[in-house]
Amino acid sequence: MRKQRPDPVLSTNEVKEQEERPSKSQLKREMHALQALGETLIAMRPAERDRFPLSDDMLRAIEETSRIRSHEGRRRHMQYVGKLIRKEDLTAIQGVFDSIDQEQEQRDHAFHRLEKWRERLIDEGDPAVDLFMAEHPDADRQTLRQLIRNAQREREQGKPPTSSRKLFKHLRETLAL
Template sequence: MARRPQQRFSEDDYESLEGRASKTEQKKAVQRMAALGEQLANLSKKQIQQLPVEERLIDALLDVQLITSHEARRRQFQRIGKLLRNEDETVILSYLTPQQGLKKTAQLQRWVDRIIAQGDPVINEFAKMYNATERHTLRQHLLRVHRDMSQQADEEQIAASKLKLFNYVQQVALISDNT
């Protein structure tokens, strides 16, 4: 298979990012959130009750622990995924990262730094390592970071873009580790 030449991003590429996510991306985001919900459901009752999230989400997480039917659990996790969309990803991931440990978090940060610096080759390497990776979504996050850096946005905006990229990488790692 021929390799694609290394390309530079044009201004049109950056502007096309501003649109809404495609239906496929939205569905995959819901699937990722449902998988995160499964991770949250594995926490103890005490840990779930201490989560700084909406009461409905806490109730849904506690309810899923009582459900034994496979189909009912699947539907409940879909519901949890929808409820998770209203929550702050960073807060939720902060409760799941102790399961990963500091070493794993540092490793993921190095992945993010390499992805930002080297682009597609590292994205492909990361996707081989973590099977839940959506290359397109990862490229979109990378494109946003590069856009902010090229437009010389303020440090806060660049940091926010990098945090979104890191959150996505962290979600993928959590989901991949348990599939």
């Protein structure tokens, strides 16, 4: 039977130091998060990646990733990318991600507005066209009415919504989205 060893007596400074220091598991979680961030940056197109404030070392490491074919080599390289990301300005990188998310949200909102207009135009017909023209006087009323009539006819006959898609595309082009 093994002897029980007594717990070592720690000074108050050592106790405070242990409480402030993150655990090994926490450090691993943070490293995995940084590696995931690196993978996200690697998956982006170069034009998107140019928006980020990345160092030359980081950009070289990202470019190098595409040349690595070995699974184990790629895993080690991703660890290296995670190490490099620690040196980057994470708040600036997060700011760029936030602005990208905000732009995407605005685009989604604009597309939802277009979808609502399309449905309203198809459902209501000419009264909705008058309202749309009041908001967007540059729109081509004749083309709009023709697309609406075709979409209504398709809906009544149960055909695929080809004209409805054309109407949506026309609305998107009219509003320059």
